Amino acid sequence: MTEPSASDLTLEEKASLTSGADFWTTKAIERIGLPSIMMTDGPHGLRKQSGGTDHLGLASSVPATCFPPAVGIGSSFDPELIERVGAAIGVEAAIEDVAIVLGPGINIKRSPLCGRNFEYFSEDPIVSGVLGAASVRGVQSQGVGTSLKHFAANNQEFDRMRASSDVDPRPLYEIYLRGFERVVKDAQPWTVMCSYNRINGVYASEDPWLLTQVLRDDWGFDGLVVSDWGAVNDRVAGVAAGLDLEMPSSGGRTDAQLVAAVRAGDLAESVLDTAAARAIDLVRKAGERPAVPGPLDVDAHHALAREAAGRSIVLLKNDGDVLPLAEGQKIAVIGAFATEPRFQGAGSSLINPTRVDKALDELRAVGGDDVSYAAGYSVAGGAVAASGRSDDDLRAEAVATASAADVAVVFLGLPAAEESEGFDREHIDLPADQLAVLDAVIEANPATVVVLSNGGVVALPFAGRVPAIVETWLLGQAGGGAVADVLYGAVNPSGKLTETVPVRLEDNPSFGNFPGEFGHVRYGEGVLVGYRWYDAKGLDVTFPFGHGLSYTTFSYGEASVSVAADGDIVVRVDVTNTGARDGREVVQVYVAPVASAVQRAPRELKAFSSVALAAGETRTVELVVRRQDLAYWDVRVDRFIVESGEYTVEVAASSRDIRSSSTVSVEGDVVSLPLTMNSSIGDVVAHPVAGPIAMAALGGLMDGLTGADSSAASMMPNDEAMEKMMASFPIGRLIGFPGVDVTYEQIEQLLAGANAGVLAQS
Ligand code: BGC
Secondary structure, three states: OOOOOHHHOOHHHHHHHOEEOOOOEEOOEHHHOEOOOEEEEOOOOOEOEOOOOOOOOOOOEOOEOOOOOHHHHHHHOOHHHHHHHHHHHHHHHHHOOOOEEOOOEOOOOOOOOOOOHHHOOOOOHHHHHHHHHHHHHHHHOOOOEEEEEEEOOOOOOOOOOOOEEEOOHHHHHHHHOHHHHHHHHHHOOOEEEEOOOEEOOEEHHHOHHHHHHHHHHHOOOOOEEEEOOOOOOOHHHHHHHOOOEEOOOOOOHHHHHHHHHHHOOOOOHHHHHHHHHHHHHHHHHHHOOOOOOOOOOHHHHHHHHHHHHHHHOEEEEEHHHOOOOOOOOOEEEEOHHHOOOOOOOEOOOOOOEOOOOOHHHHHHHHHHHHEEEEOOOOOOOOHHHHHOOOHHHHHHHHHHHHHOOOEEEEEEEOOHHHOEOOEOOOOOOOOHHHHHHHHHHHHHOOOEEEEEEOOOOOOOOOOOOOOEEEEOOOOOOOHHHHHHHHHOOOOOOOOOOOOOEEOOHHHOOOOOOOOOEOOEEEOOOOOOOOHHHHHHOOOOEEEOOOOOEOOOOEEEOOOEEEEOOOOOEEEEEEEEEOOOOOEEEEEEEEEEEOOOOOOOOOOEEEEEEEEEEOOOOEEEEEEEEOHHHHOEEEOOOOEEEOOOEEEEEEEEEEOOEEEEEEEEEEOOOOOOOOOOOOOEHHHHHHOOOHHHHHHHHHHHHHHHHOOOOOHHHHOOOOHHHHHHHHHOOEHHHOOOOOOOOOOHHHHHHHHHHHHHOOOOOO
16 A cells, blocks of 8 residues: 555545544544554653543553653753663553653743643753753654653743743743754654743744744754644644644544635645644654564663662762761661652653652661651641641651661652642742751751652752752652662762752742733743853852762863864863762853853853763763854844854853863854944944944044043043943934034945945045
């Protein structure tokens, strides 16, 4: 049989092919031999529902390995690890005959309050883009497609199906779209999922600028655009804008609208042909994957989940080397999370795990009877109701347990009900009853280690009062084992923060502009998102972006920095493991222009590398900063522009632990804007053609204006001040000013000559 093609289809069939058959599958058209394919969530494992269907993780799904969600695995800063996990998810999808896994989600963590931050990688677009691309590569290496989501500027859950993210062009391109661009260009996801929200007033699902101009024309995306589940506002407008597939099924209602629109001449049939052809192409691609019989190697995938979880853990603080714990030490484990682990977020990404490790069991597997336990609090809050014991009773037991131990390990975290898809948090505090237990334990035993389980950043008011803090985020089903690995030192922690831990929520750049009002959220902080803001404002943070400790130490040599023939910046630096344990360091490169025409953050992460180093080993690490990543979005010409000049290149262990700094000279892009009568004198003087002529002609003007009898000049402190004032003076308005010996026609001639690129003869 020949390949199915859109040209074989009737108008009705084409319309029907561009919406789902049900909640998870596309429509088959037997007449042309086109099968149906299945998509399921994602992203950190497979959520294939076999019975009831929903997008909120309510109905059950087949057991699958729950790997660490993006908030965890992102901390590894390691694309190779994420690719391996992606490949494992691809295998599980193939065994279940799932064609597309709905992920990764790479939206920027604009506010720590976003209920879905656990599903996203970072507050930085390069981290999100590089790690998102790795995830796509991994899954797709198994012949299973991905859906890069949620495109775009979907950074909150509040009113997510209607709110308009009102974002200026610079932050939109430089922060919110940059990661998507990276993934599309580097990894070619089979599909992109448009988000629910509006962007500057237009629904993402019906925005031709987003779905066609940016995604396809500018970035070269040639896959299929699928709607988020229920994101279609106006199907006809959506298809015209570049939306190929509506999910889930509309029961034929919106298919009929498409047919009617084509018949009425409101929608070109060729547009529908294109969408249908993309749907067919997707099914064809999925059909190329050979069947994978299974069964799933549950143990092997659990082991990978444990490895990934170990790499996700961030050691925030470790004064006096209280960690790792030593066998033989008496350890008091306090906190119900040690027995009731919080290992993933709620909503559409909820995986039904093949098994779940508990930290207490895993710690006892190493420390045996030396590990005692007290619940301390109830995970769901409301201790009396949950356990039949009062807060006071639980706390007293915790204090007694901690007092009798060498080290107290206190598990704290956010209850599942506090962070989920579909709504945002209202604060970043840990539950008060948990903090009260911690206070009591610290008093009883100052050798207290805090182990955190949370999908979004929490405030750490106790950071100065405990010697050690371990941020485990959400670690997936093998998190309990990974925590034991790190606490007892079988795994040397190497994760680093992909988001800032602020002192107070009020310090966050989106504070006051989140989650917006009356259907609009203004991204008022502009490009200064996350660490860019804290650095620009010189604010203290509890732990900075990029921070994370190890049980060993690393020293950095002087970096050598050069510009390659293609304009990329190549950074080479020797990194040495100076301690006694093998370990991993995430080497980071931050770049900023020394001077810029536009607002810039003091530093922006542009490259990173996770490097394994044996004790005592030195390795030369090479990192490449892509020239294009230096660019800002220039609103005058609507494109990315790399500025010429000196750039500071910092090699760092965190955004606030810079180990080596140098400058490099970059040849930038030329922005040629036509000069007009409204161009400033500064612009004209800076122009390569008009500048020298203007200087000659206007030099006398400055002299005239700064002469002793000029009243304007007498108010000016010096020539420099006068020059500054004149720099923004529109050249066309000079005529008639005292001392100006230039005619309107001469200026016209000067500008015309400059614009024509030839020297005007005066
Ligand atoms: C979520 C998507 C998810 C889809 C299907 C939506 O509510 O936003 O991320 O893939 O449901 O479950």
